Amino acid sequence: MDNGASSYRRFLDGDDRGIAEIVESYKDGLILYLNGYVNNIFIAEELTEDTFFRLMIKRPRYSGKSTFKSWLYAIGRNVAIDFVRHHSRQLDTPIEELESCLAQEQSLEQSYIKEEGKIAVHKALSKLSVDYRTVLWLVFFEGLSNKEAAIVLKKNERQVRNLLYRAKQSLKAKLEEEGFVYEEQ
Numbered sequence: 060m061d062n063g064a065s066s067y068r069r070f071l072d073g074d075d076r077g078i079a080e081i082v083e084s085y086k087d088g089l090i091l092y093l094n095g096y097v098n099n100i101f102i103a104e105e106l107t108e109d110t111f112f113r114l115m116i117k118r119p120r121y122s123g124k125s126t127f128k129s130w131l132y133a134i135g136r137n138v139a140i141d142f143v144r145h146h147s148r149q150l151d152t153p154i155e156e157l158e159s160c161l162a163q164e165q166s167l168e169q170s171y172i173k174e175e176g177k178i179a180v181h182k183a184l185s186k187l188s189v190d191y192r193t194v195l196w197l198v199f200f201e202g203l204s205n206k207e208a209a210i211v212l213k214k215n216e217r218q219v220r221n222l223l224y225r226a227k228q229s230l231k232a233k234l235e236e237e238g239f240v241y242e243e244q
Contacts, residue, residue, distance in 0.1 A: 063081055063084060063085065063126075063127030063128055063131065064121060064123065064126075064127040065077075066078070066080040066081050066084075067081060067114070067121055067127065068121075070114075070115075071118060078111070078114065078115055081111070081114070081131070082111055085128060085131055086107060086111075088128075088132075089107045089110060089131065089132060089135050090103045090104055090107045091103070092132055092135065092136075093106045093107055093110075093135050093136075093138075093139045096136070096139035096140070096142075096143060097139060097142065097143065102142070103139075106135065106138050106139050106142055107135065109138050109142075110131070110134055110135040110138050113134060113138065114131075114134070119134065179234065179237060180230075180234065182237070183230055183233035183234045183237060184196075184230060186233050187226065187229055187230060187233065188229075190222060190226070191222070191225065191226035191229050191230070192226075193212065194208060194212065194219060194222045194223050194226050195223070195226045195227070195230060197211055197212070198223060205219045205220055205223065208223075
C-alpha cells in the first residue's frame with residue numbers, strides 16, 4: 060500500500076491528518092494535470108479543491124487495483140470533465156473539442172499509469188547492486204547488445220548473459236516487494 064492509500068485509510072478511520080497528508084502530497088501535481096483540461100490555472104486550483112472535497116464528503120472506496128495517485132487523478136479528471144460539460148454552453152467551446160478531450164482521456168490515463176510504472180522501475184533499480192544496475196542500464200536503457208555490454212564491463216558474453224539474468228531476477232523481486240503489478244501485453 061502506498062503512502063496516499065495509507066493516509067486515505069487513516070482518514071476513513073477518523074484521523075483528519077490523513078487527508079491533510081494527501082492534500083500536501085498530491086495538490087501541485089493534480090493542479091497541473093487538471094490545468095490540461097481547462098487551460099486556466101485558477102480554475103484548475105478550484106477543481107483540485109473540489110476533488111479533495113469530494114474525497115472528504117463522498118468518501119469513495121479505493122480498491123487498490125491501481126496506485127492511489129492514479130485513482131485520485133481519475134477522480135480529478137471526472138471533476139474536470141463535469142466542469143467542462145457544465146460550462147461548455149457558457150464557454151462556446153465546440154462540441155468536437157470536448158469529444159476529442161473525452162476520447163483522449165483513456166489514452167492519458169494509460170500514459171500516466173505507464174509513467175508511474177517507469178518511476179517504480181527506476182526506484183527498484185536504484186536498490187540493486189552496482190553490477191546488476193549497470194548491466195540492466197547498458198542493455199535496456201542504452202540499448203547495447205550483450206556483446207557490447209561485455210566490452211564495456213570487461214567481461215565475456217556468457218558472464219554478461221548470466222549477470223543480466225540474475226539482475227532481472229533481482230529487479231523483479233524488488234518490484235514485487237514494492238507491490239508492482241505487471242501489465243498484461
